[in-house]
Amino acid sequence: MSEPQERYYNIAKLNKVFAISSLVLLGTIGWMLLDDYARRWKGYQREFRSYEVEKTRVKFDKEKNLLKDQERYQELLVEREAAQAAYDANSAGLVDLRTELEAVQGENDLLVQQYRFTKAELDAAKYQYEEAKNHNSSNLDRAEEAFDVLQAQEKQQKLAVEVSDQEVQQKRDAFDALGVHLKEIEREQGRLAQEKTLLENKLEKIDQHAMTLPNLVADLVRDLPLIDMASPNYKIRQVVLKDLKDDLNFMQVPKVERCITCHLGIDNLDYKDLPQPFRTHSNLEQYVDNDSPHPLEDFGCTSCHGGRGRGTDFVTAAHTPSSDEQKKEWEEQYNWEAFHHWDTPMVPLQYTESGCFKCHSGETVIAGAENLNLGLQLIERAGCYTCHEIEKYKGWMQPGPNLKAIGTKVTPEWARRWIADPHSFRHNTWMPAFWGQSNNSDPNSQARADQEVRSIAHYLFAASKEIELTDIPVPGDPVRGEELVASVGCFGCHKIEPDPVVTPATRQNLQREQGPNLIGLGSKTSATWVFNWLKDPHRFRADTRMPNLRLTDQEAADIAAYLTQSDISKRDDFDRKPLAPIDEAIVDTLVTEFLTRTMTRAQADEQRAGMALDDKLEYAGQKLIAHYGCFSCHAIEGFDDMKPIGTALTQEGSKSIHNLDFGFIHIDHSRQAWFKQKLKEPRIFDENRVKTPGEKLRMPNFNFTDEEADALVTVLLGFTKAKPGHLKLTGASVEEQYIQEGQRVVRQFNCQGCHELEGEGGAIQPKVFDWLVKYQDKEENEADAVFKSFSPPNLIGEGKKVHAQWLFDFLHAPSTIRPWLKTRMPTFNFTAAQSNALVRYFSALDRVDFPFAEMVSDAEIARDYEDGKKLFSEEYLACGKCHIVGDQTPGGSADSWAPDFTLARDRLKPQWMIDWLMDPQALLPGTKMPGYFEAEYFDDAGPEDILGGDETLQIKALRNFILGLGAEKGKTESSARSDDRPDPKQTVVGGRVSKAFTVPGD
């Protein structure tokens, strides 16, 4: 026998090892399956299901009780029983009826068949007859005969079918009638109980207590491991967004959003009080809901919120906490950590509005996104777009004043104090601080700063051109000046706030910071300069945003006196601030540093040695202006067409975190944390870094509050590379483009500082209130009631109201329309492009045709003349009691007057005049124009003895008569012009202007 094979291992031992390891392996597989099975989201879905059952049951009970209390439903129950009984009782008759119906129906079927056959034969006979006729066949007679016979037969059978049809119908009606009452009751019952039935069905599906046994078993089994691949209760839920793509390098795939796997109650208001993740989304009218403008199915979640849509657990969905407390809480509860290598983590809740900007970037004000709107307006006010390229603000004007003629305005000493520390002169200036910051406050840097500022001022004044100033022709009165400042409209754009006032950052507040806080002008400049500036700001800079208020010499002198000679004009402490003497050594260092950028040290030394001190200062100044980017906000001689010095921000929100230099500052490594830190303390990232002066950070400090910084961070996070599909972008239609273009002009010239537009603005109104109280002797409660009618007009419906040509002309050369207003529409020196943009904007807002509106013919005007005149007269509607008609002014003071009717023809659209006469309050709430033809009293509104008392005709006649008043004026004007006399329109308007603006009692 063969020897047992020699083995170096023990089988028994090995069997044990195999047995154990296979058990371990089995265990691992089990563990794996279990781990894969027990996902956290399933727990959420289970929890949600219990909430769902609870809510549904409550609703169901409520509905049941409602039905119980509903009389009609209870009645129906009784009625139904009766009807059922009647139906049952009739069942014998029912059987008979059915048999009869079947018999008749059978006969009918037979007849129909016969008829169809005959008809087919007739068609064949007809063909043969025609054929025979055509060929003059010998068969003609026979064919004709056959055709006639069949035709008669067909007619007869058709009749029989009709009779039979009728009979069938009668029988069927009789049969149906028996059950009809019962069916009606059932239908009404079903309608009343519809909600209840739906809820009941739902409960049967989700509530284990309400299920049938087989259903319950199925419900329990379907979620077991492995079996759950078929049709589980608990499964990943997702939406696929066809229009929106995720960019996976070199490939674009549709976005897939699985957030609703856990956020289960997101679109259902029933769950608005549940804890997260089940809570309903806020504002379903705007978001998520299918009927909202942003349905979940089209937009998903991450296109607004960021995050990773495919993630199905807390961390991989790239949630981001909105505060440190929340972060801690999440770390404990969910083992939260930042999800690495995902470029677009969820935006913290407080910055969510940044998502709106992706699609709404063309809009100036994005409805509902207040934080974002504030941020955008802050960018405009601070002028961020001048140093940092931002696509949205391409072509916007420089925010700072023109310094090309600085020498005529301020002294070099004043300029040096100002540049070194602007906030010490004007606490709320938008000029940011470059010096005295965290990276340049050590003694060495300070000494250097003095010389830097000196060099910059030196250059500015050396390059300054002279603008000839005319002397003030009349002495000014500061007291009158103060009143003028309060009344003519300065406060639409300017404030006068000698001391800081804590005001929340609102857009309306920013509207009043369009121009500087007008304090300390006596320290800054001369009355003569202010006078010249007020008289014609565009002489100093053609595209300045400061408009011309067409002030008389006296008015300009008074205002100049107030601004430069009253209490608010002094800044003695500022004027006394010491100025450092010149330090040539430091100036030399500055010069050398700049020279060595382009030459060797030896060459630089040689060149510097050949420069006089003035040359050195000028050279260093020029280089420093380029270094700090002063030219971005200010027009400076020699710096036209320079490139901006800051980082482009158009896609800043998509910037990789690794490209942000956090230095040694311990803050969260997130974009929002970096942005906020940078905005609050722009130089902080230099802390503990070793840098030469030229390498240091140079972004200046705007002293943003936390609120402002947060608003700006929201905007920056919205400046992303990823733009959703074209379908989602707003601004696609021509109207939207017109509106957006117009809004840009409106914003740049701050129209909303005075006017209400698109439901906001009118920032000047509180100051009009103040003026009424202070200068018009009005009590506060009275002023509160009337201040709107003394404020610049609300421009709601302007597109429907005025002719495009008139508006264009008016923007070019405004004239007085509302003589009772002390604020006056200034001349902005708009370019034609800007005026056109505004005119188109108003048309687009009101969805009216641009540019021309319908006209009323001269014949129609002539036809209505007599009736209109009568209506217009004192005895009837007495329009002339308030309205000016050419040279005829109403009695009393201008306060109670209304616009000149001779302007109407050129200004007002005929249809608007009709609408206005019908209901002025509807078009302009609060207007002084009373309603003559209010809908409530329409039929009794007009006099009975004109046009047969027909109000509609009366309104038309009145409108046409008023249009005629403008035509008459037109005639006199043209005849006057031919005489080469001054344009009467101008003299009339001019005369009225001076009359209207006379302060009563003056």
Added chain:
Amino acid sequence: MRNEKYTCFLLVILMMTFAAQAGTIKGTIVYEGPIPKLKPINMEADPICHAKHDTPVLVETLVLGEGRTMANVFVHVKNAPKKSYETPEEPVVISQKGCVYTPHVLGIMVDQPMKIMNEDGTLHNVHALCKTNKEFNVAMPGFRKEFTKTFKEEEFMFLMKCDVHPWMSAWISVMGHPFFDTTGKEGTYEIKGLPPGVWQIEVWHERLKTQTRTVKIAGKDDVQVADFTYQHPSLKKKAAK
């Protein structure tokens, strides 16, 4: 006016089961301090208005009776019980006569009709500058003698004015309860039908603002007197102007 209010009180009293327990608060309001010289209204702007007066019409910011009693002071119970009260069907009437509103200060209940008469035969417009209620501005040309409006919401004191004749103004208060009164030249008011309780009586004057006092109605037929005195420094300032 008065009669209507009494009718309304009567209704309320009938409604209340404890009508017998209703109490009354009354009082007189007087003015102390220098009397400002009031400006006459210049009505020349509208000759029709001008012709209606032989003597100059003064602004109605301060109207005093004998013994400096104050007219046009509105008195109401600030903490009146919140419940629904019968709305009087009788309208409150405001007349426009001689281009002046009469009365100058008035209270009206929610849904109670307000009838506005034009006896001048010239164009007036009735512009109610209310904020809670819907603002309205209705023209009343000479041929339109009257029209009626109601207010749907409670609203305390808003201005009603005529934009054609800017001096015309009336102060209206839309009340949710009937416990209010307006003083005439004799300066007295009376609020009837108050259930027992501690009530805050507030008086309101268009320039001199408000004053409040607490009055306790103990029980059946209790009559309490709460007099007020107005004296306002700003009046002196205005007078000096």
